Amino acid sequence: MLTDPSDVEIDAIGGSSPIGSKVVASQTTRCQLLFSLTEAAELEHTLMCTYLYAAFSLKSGVVDGLSEKEASAVARWRRAILDIAIEEMGHMAAVWNITAALGGSPSFGRDNFPLNPGGLPAGVVVKLAPFCEEVLQHFIFLERPHGSPATDGAGFEPDVMFKRGIKAPRVTPMPIDYETIGEFYAEFDANLRTFVERVGEAAAFCGDPLLQLSPSEVDIGGAKPVVCLKTASAALKAIVEEGEGAPEHSTNSHFQRFVAVREELAEFKAANPDFKPAFPAARNPLLRRPVQPEGRIWIENEEAAETVDIANASYALMLRLLAYSYVVPRPQPEKTLAVNLALGLMRAVTHLAERSVRLPAGPSNPGYNAGVSFSALRDAAPLPRGPSAGRFFTERFAEISAAATVLADSGDPRTKTAARLISDLSKRAACGFAPHAVAPSAAAGPSASQVSAATPAPRSSANGGAPTKPIVVGGIAHIEGEKLTLVYEGKKCIHARFCVTGAPKVFLANVKGPWINPDAVDVDRLVEISHACPSGAIKYMRKDGKPDEIAPPVNLIAIREAGPYAVRADIRLDGVPAGYRLTLCRCGASKNKPYCDGSHHRVAFAATGEPPAGQADMLAVRDGVLSIDAQIDGPLQVRGNLEITSGTGRVVARLTQTRLCRCGGSNVKPFCDDTHARIGFKSD
Numbered sequence: 001m002l003t004d005p006s007d008v009e010i011d012a013i014g015g016s017s018p019i020g021s022k023v024v025a026s027q028t029t030r031c032q033l034l035f036s037l038t039e040a041a042e043l044e045h046t047l048m049c050t051y052l053y054a055a056f057s058l059k060s061g062v063v064d065g066l067s068e069k070e071a072s073a074v075a076r077w078r079r080a081i082l083d084i085a086i087e088e089m090g091h092m093a094a095v096w097n098i099t100a101a102l103g104g105s106p107s108f109g110r111d112n113f114p115l116n117p118g119g120l121p122a123g124v125v126v127k128l129a130p131f132c133e134e135v136l137q138h139f140i141f142l143e144r145p146h147g148s149p150a151t152d153g154a155g156f157e158p159d160v161m162f163k164r165g166i167k168a169p170r171v172t173p174m175p176i177d178y179e180t181i182g183e184f185y186a187e188f189d190a191n192l193r194t195f196v197e198r199v200g201e202a203a204a205f206c207g208d209p210l211l212q213l214s215p216s217e218v219d220i221g222g223a224k225p226v227v228c229l230k231t232a233s234a235a236l237k238a239i240v241e242e243g244e245g246a247p248e249h250s251t252n253s254h255f256q257r258f259v260a261v262r263e264e265l266a267e268f269k270a271a272n273p274d275f276k277p278a279f280p281a282a283r284n285p286l287l288r289r290p291v292q293p294e295g296r297i298w299i300e301n302e303e304a305a306e307t308v309d310i311a312n313a314s315y316a317l318m319l320r321l322l323a324y325s326y327v328v329p330r331p332q333p334e335k336t337l338a339v340n341l342a343l344g345l346m347r348a349v350t351h352l353a354e355r356s357v358r359l360p361a362g363p364s365n366p367g368y369n370a371g372v373s374f375s376a377l378r379d380a381a382p383l384p385r386g387p388s389a390g391r392f393f394t395e396r397f398a399e400i401s402a403a404a405t406v407l408a409d410s411g412d413p414r415t416k417t418a419a420r421l422i423s424d425l426s427k428r429a430a431c432g433f434a435p436h437a438v439a440p441s442a443a444a445g446p447s448a449s450q451v452s453a454a455t456p457a458p459r460s461s462a463n464g465g466a467p468t469k470p471i472v473v474g475g476i477a478h479i480e481g482e483k484l485t486l487v488y489e490g491k492k493c494i495h496a497r498f499c500v501t502g503a504p505k506v507f508l509a510n511v512k513g514p515w516i517n518p519d520a521v522d523v524d525r526l527v528e529i530s531h532a533c534p535s536g537a538i539k540y541m542r543k544d545g546k547p548d549e550i551a552p553p554v555n556l557i558a559i560r561e562a563g564p565y566a567v568r569a570d571i572r573l574d575g576v577p578a579g580y581r582l583t584l585c586r587c588g589a590s591k592n593k594p595y596c597d598g599s600h601h602r603v604a605f606a607a608t609g610e611p612p613a614g615q616a617d618m619l620a621v622r623d624g625v626l627s628i629d630a631q632i633d634g635p636l637q638v639r640g641n642l643e644i645t646s647g648t649g650r651v652v653a654r655l656t657q658t659r660l661c662r663c664g665g666s667n668v669k670p671f672c673d674d675t676h677a678r679i680g681f682k683s684d
Contacts (some may be wrong), residue, residue, distance in 0.1 A: 027194075027195075027198060028191045028192075028194045028195045028198075029173075029195070030102060030103065030104075030195065030204075031173055032173040032191070033102055033188070033191060033192060033195060034099060034102060034104040034173075035173035035174075035175075036173075036176070036188050036191070037095055037098060037099045037102075037104065037106075037107070037188075038099075038107040039119075039120070039175060039184075040095045040184070040185075040188070041092055041095045041096065041099070041106065041107040041108070042107065042109070042110045042111075042119065042120075043120060043124070043181065043184075044088050044089075044091045044092040044095060045092055045108075045110050046110055046113075046115065046120075046126045047088050047126070047142065048085050048088035048089055048092065049113070049128065049374045050126060050127065050128060050129070050139075051081050051082075051084055051085040051088065051139070052081075052082070052085045052353070053128045053129065053130070053281070053353075053371060053372070053374075054081055054129065054130060054131040054135055054139075054278075055078050055081040055082050055085065055131070056281075056350065056353040056354050056356075056357060056371070056372065057130035057131050057278040057279050057281040057357045057371065058074050058077065058078045058131050058277055058278050058279075059071075059074055059276075059277060059278060059279065060074075060354075061074075061075070064279075065276075066277070070268060070272075070275060070277070073264060073268060073277075074277045076264075077131070077261045077264070077265070077277070080257050080260075080261055081131075081261070083257075084243065084254050084257060084258075086220065087220075087221065087242055087243060087254070088243070089220055089222075090220035090221040090222035090223065090242075091222050091239045091242075091243070092222065093213050093218070093220055093222040093223040094221075094222030094223075094224070094226075094235040094236075094238065094239055095222075095239075096212070096213065096326065097212040097213060097222070097223070097224070097225060097226045097235065098226050098232050098235060098236075100207045100208070100209075100211050100212045100226075100326060101205045101207045101209065101212065101225075101226040101227065101232065102204065102205065102206070102207060103206045103207040104207070105326070105381070105382070106323070106326050107380070108319045108320075108322060108323045108377075108380040108381075108382075109319075109376060109377060109378075109380030110376050111376065112373075112374075112375060112376050113126070113127060113128045113284045113373065113374065114126065114127045114128075114284045115127075117158070117159060117160050117162065118162065118164065121164060121177050121178055121179075122158045122160070122161050122162050122163075123152075123158065123179060124142065124181075125138075125152070125156045125157070125158055127156065127283060127284055128283060128284050128285070128371065128373070128374070129155075129281075129283045129284075130278045130279065130280065130281040130283075130357070130371070131277060131278040132278060133153070133262070133265060133266075133269075134153035134154045134155050134156070135153060136153070136258060136261060136262045136265065137150075137151070137152065137153035137154075137262065138152055138153035138155075138156045139153075139254075139258045140153075140255060140258045140259055140262065141153065141156075142181070143181070143243055143253070143254040143255040143258060144180060144255055145180070145182065145253075145255060146179075146180050146182055146183060148255075163177055164176065164177050165177040181240075182240045185236050185239055185240050186240070188236065189233055189236050189237075192204075192229070192232060192233075193229065193233075196229045201228055201229055204229070205226070205227055205228055205229075205232070208329065209225045209226070209227050210329035210330045211326055211327065211328075211329055211330075212225045212226065212326070212330075213325065213326070213339070214330060215656060215657055216330060216331065216336070216639065216656045216657060217325065217330070217335055217336050217339040217639070217657075218339050218343065218657075219657050219658070219659070221238065221242070222235060222238070222239070241253070242254065243255070265277070278357075279357040279358060279369050280367060280368055280369050281356075281357040281368070281369050281370070281371035282297035282299075282361050282365065282368045282369065282370060282371050283297065284296065284297070284373070285297055285298070285299055285308070285361065285370055285371045285372075285373045286298040286299065286373060287299055287305060287308060287309060287312070287373060287375070289364075297361055297365045297368050298361070298362070298364070298365070299361050299362060299370045300361065300362025300363060300364055300365075301359055301360050301361060301362045301370065303359055303407075303410060304356055304359035304360065304361065304362070304369075304370035305370075306403070306407050307352050307355050307356045307359065307370070307407065307415065308352075308356050308370055308371070308372050308373060309403070310352055310400060310403050310404050310407060310418070310422075311348075311349050311352035311353055311356065311372040312372065312373060312374065312375040313396075313399075313400050313403075314345045314348050314349050314352070314400055314422065315345070315346075315349050315372070315374055315375075316375065316376075316377050317345060317393075317396050317397070317400065318342045318345040318346055318349070319342075319377060319380060320377070320380075320382075320383065320392075320393070320396075321338040321339070321341050321342035321345070321393065322338070322339070322342045323380065323381065323382035323383070324338045324382050324383055324385070324389055324393075325338040325339050325342070326382060327382045327383075327384075327385045328385055331624075333432070333625070333627075334385075334390075334432070334433070336627065336639055337428075337429075337432040337433070337575070338393075340428070340627075340629060340637065340639075341393070341397075341425055341428065341429055341432075344421060344424075344425045344428075344631070345422070345425060347421055347631075347632075347634070348404075348418040348421040348422050348425070349372065349418075351414040351415070351417045351418040351421070352372065352414070352415070352418045353371070353372040354414055355412055355414040355415055355418075356369075356370045356371055356372050357369050357370065357371050389433075390433030390434065391433070393429050393433055394426075394429050394430050394433050394434065397422070397425060397426035397429045397430070398426055398430075400422055400426075401419070401422045401423045401425075401426040404418055404419040404422045404423070405419050405423065407419065408420075417632075417633065420632055421632050424632050428574060428575050428629075431574075431575045431576060432575045467508060467511075467513075467514035467515055467516055467517040468480060468481070468514060468516065468517060468518065469513075469514045470488070470514065470516070475489070475490065475491060476488070476489045477489075477490070477516075479516045479518055480518075481518030481519045481523075481526075481543075482518075482519050482543075483519075483523040483542065483543050483544045484518060484523055484526065484527070484540045484541060484542045484543055484544070485518075485540065485541045485543070486516060486518040486526070486530075486538065486539075486540050487538070487539040487540060487541065488516065488537060488538055489536070489537050489539075490537065491592055491595065492535045492536055492537040492582070492583070492595050493535055493537035494534070494535045494537075494564070494583050494595075494596050494597070494598055495598060496533065496534055496535065498529065498532040498533055498534070499529055499532075499533060499538060502528075502529045502532060503520070503521050503525065503526060503529045505517065505520035505521060506518060506520045506521055506526060506529070523542070523544060526540070527540060527542070527549075530549070531549065531581075533581060534566045534581060534583050535581065535582060535583040535595070535596070536578070536579045536580065536581035536582050536583075539579060549580055550580075551569065551570035551580055551623060552568045552569060552570075552580060552623065553622065553623055554622045554623060554643060555568070555569035555570075555622065555623055555624070555626045555640060555641050555642050555643065556568045556569065556642075556643050556644075556645055557569075557638070557642060557643075557644050557645070557660075558644075558645045558646070558647060558649075559586075559608075559609045559610075559611065559644065559645070559646055559647060559652065559670050560583075560609050560647055561607075561608065561609030561610070561647045562600060562605050562606055562607055562608075562609070563586075563587075563596070563600050563605070563609070564583045564584055564585055564586055564587075564596035564600065565583065565584045565586050565596075565636075565660065565670070566581075566582075566583050567581065567582040567583070567584060567626070567628070568580060568581055569623075569625075569626035569640070569642070570623070570624065570625050570626060571625075571626055571628060572625055572626070572627045572628065573594070573628050573629075573630070574628075574629055574630060575627075575629070578628075582595070582628075583595065583596040584596060584628070584630075584636060584662070585597070585599070585600075585662055586600075586607070586660070586661060586662050586664065586669075586670065587599060587600040587603060587605035587607070587664040588662060588663040588664035588665070588681060589602065589603045589605070589664070593630065593662070593683055593684060594628075594630040594636065594662065594683075605664060607664070607669050608669070609646055609647030609648075610646045610647065610648065610650070611646065611652055611669060611670060612652075613650070613651060613652055613653070614652065614653040615653050615654065615655055616651050616652075616653055616654050617654060618654065619641050619643075619654050619656070621641050622641050622643065623641060624640055624641050625640055626638065626639075626640035626641070626642060627639045627640055630662070630683065631683075632683050632684075633676060633677075633681055633682055633683050634659075634672075634676055634677075634681075634683070635659040635660055635661055635662055635663075635672035635676065636659065636660040636661075636662050637659055638657065638658050638659070638660060639656065639657045640656065640657075641656055642654070642655055642656065642658070644658075644670065652670070658671060659671065659672035660672060661673070661675070661676075662676075662683075663675060663676035663679060663681035665678075665679050665681070
């Protein structure tokens with residue numbers, strides 16, 4: 001509990017000693033603050049895991065024996081708990097950023113479940129358990145505001161009562177006691193202020209802010225750089241008000257959201273006492289028989305064990321990637337790459353965890369199902385930045401992907417989806433961590449051996465003659481002209497007809513055989529026509545010494561009426577350079593995803609090209625690389641300086657990160673609202 005600072009001095013452990021006592025309290029130090037932040041990271045981390053475990057244990061709908069009304073309610077509860085877990089990840093990011101701001105190395109480790117006594121105060125019991133009334137009550141107790149009469153759920157009583165805090169000053173940092181999580185952050189905030197007053201703000205926040213996570217890398221609330229006391233205190237205040245210790249009148253706090261789920265669950269149980277919204281997942285499951293097996297559940301079923309094993313390995317790799325992101329300064333591409341891969345792994349873990357709770361634990365524990373155990377790493381420190389880290393990540397992704405691919409042969413759709421996700425992430429890791437291996441852009445010409453292997457017809461005569469036979473390499477046609485090589489990539493073409501109407505003598509419509517004659521018009525005019533091609537299907541390489549196409553000065557995505565996204569930027573599509581122009585599907589029907597193939601006409605896609613304006617503050621930088629990752633069965637994840645415009649050119653939003661709908665079903669188009677998950681959208 002905090003006391004009036006006028007009556008006490010803060011001691012080395014964040015406790016207090018009365019002024020005038022024989023023992024003089026020592027000053028708060030950077031070491032002690034970093035020690036407390038390590039506990040904060042572990043606290044947020046463990047809460048996130050327990051919430052995820054409960055959400056993963058919930059049944060999916062009528063296929064799992066629920067009525068339609070029950071299925072609808074369970075889906076709401078699952079979404080509510082997952083949203084809270086995501087916010088806990090934001091709290092972790094806030095704690096990590098404060099740690100980095102103070103010059104420390106953020107903590108990504110924790111104890112395995114169930115936590116041993118002493119790591120947290122006696123009253124903070126953390127276990128993995130499936131969704132039920134007692135677990136909900138436990139979550140409410142953990143998130144309770146100061147002074148709340150909420151009691152803990154049955155089965156979560158402390159094994160032993162103890163005190164961690166001491167009054168005597170120590171140079172060695174020691175833990176403090178607190179009744180609520182809100183009290184912990186209030187005490188830390190007071191200690192931080194004391195430290196800043198003593199050493200000065202510049203000295204206190206000496207860490208490199210470019211090492212922290214920001215909205216440029218991840219779109220979660222806590223990922224805001226901390227550079228001073230004001231921004232640090234704002235981050236701490238947001239954690240408390242959003243969840244831990246939020247005032248009871250805060251209707252959107254974690255506390256109140258859990259209370260709302262508890263009340264609705266009680267109504268359903270009253271109507272149907274046999275209502276079981278969750279599978280009987282094990283509490284604190286283990287992948288091996290424990291040394292002391294009494295009261296413990298371990299997984300013997302081989303399919304369940306393999307599923308949990310891959311989920312745990314993916315989760316551990318996610319932690320390594322997040323840790324690595326904190327040693328790479330912004331705007332290095334590896335920083336965003338590490339975060340993207342980490343978030344992608346969490347999607348895979350979700351599918352594997354949901355599969356695991358549907359499988360029996362084994363004959364030693366009849367009546368119980370398995371569950372992902374979130375096994376923690378012993379060596380949770382970040383890997384040293386450099387080629388060795390990239391090699392580790394690439395190798396580890398390949399290992400996990402190989403195991404997931406074998407497991408997918410079981411035929412379960414969740415396992416198959418997880419294997420697809422991990423395989424895709426493995427390819428992205430291999431590409432992103434090995435820049436020399438990145439495929440060349442589509443505009444690059446064929447190699448000498450490819451040219452010699454082809455048998456092109458003689459080039460057409462200047463300003464006339466027959467169309468030139470192309471050299472086709474990897475599905476990309478290269479048509480040689482006198483002053484440029486025209487490049488045509490048919491799979492990207494959306495038949496916008498700017499070419500055949502702007503230069504009909506060059507691009508001959510409705511003919512058989514060769515149909516492009518690059519010498520039929522002035523080369524500068526042909527370059528203009530190429531730039532007008534919205535899909536990037538037409539590119540060129542000049543031979544007359546003038547420059548080739550350059551990146552546009554402003555990164556733009558235009559929303560076509562009832563049609564695709566038209567992108568103009570220095571584009572990296574799934575980590576690979578993709579030129580400066582693309583049209584990407586947003587109706588969900590293209591057979592050539594992520595590219596548009598005109599299917600929006602076939603399915604009569606109806607979506608406005610004039611959505612309402614949102615965040616539109618001018619960006620400090622408007623160009624640069626625009627990374628677009630087409631998530632498997634999900635949206636287009638876009639990162640980079642970006643202006644989204646309507647079809648008429650009006651600014652819709654200016655931002656550095658967003659998710660764009662590509663299933664066609666979002667209610668907030670062009671942005672994703674996770675409808676893809678509800679409608680079962682498949683990206684391939």
